[in-house]
Amino acid sequence: DAGVIQSPRHEVTEMGQEVTLRCKPISGHDYLFWYRQTMMRGLELLIYFNNNVPIDDSGMPEDRFSAKMPNASFSTLKIQPSEPRDSAVYFCATTSAGGDTDTQYFGPGTRLTVL
């Protein structure tokens, strides 16, 4: 298995531009998580899906952030408009829950820089 695939690996954009981050989960995994990692705040859960349905989006910082999962093989995290404080590494992680909570498999991340 190729693991969790994220694209792009690096994104540099200017303030005010729309940014779309993409994630392809491991086949068969029914949970998908989006995290943001910064030096100041550490690793924060933004939103997670179960069977393509958003379950908890309480970590989404504001309305500029949106996430979708149109099918079991693809998810996007969109920031519109982007701001310099959105600069971070964004991780996608997936799991196939056999119980209460199970191992999450992380993608390599997308390093976003907003100028």
Next chain:
Amino acid sequence: AQSVTQPDIHITVSEGASLELRCNYSYGATPYLFWYVQSPGQGLQLLLKYFSGDTLVQGIKGFEAEFKRSQSSFNLRKPSVHWSDAAEYFCAVGVFQKVTFGTGTKLQVIP
């Protein structure tokens, strides 16, 4: 809500020395506990996990962790550290699929 504390931001050990990374959690019951490792520029990788049963858990790369309910702790240990263990280590608590990560401990290994 659950929370997890890693009191050590940065630890330096000599190669071949033993290692212990501390983790304390807060939750009303016994949660699912994890240790993940992150190498520079990469995502997190699971080292080990505890759900129930034997409180001493073995993981990959020679790591182990011990769950102590009375202390709400889940410390990570390794008897002999290798230079390749230099990375950042995250303790995590999971409840109903929602995982909360600690702030991480960065491990430096010196020759």
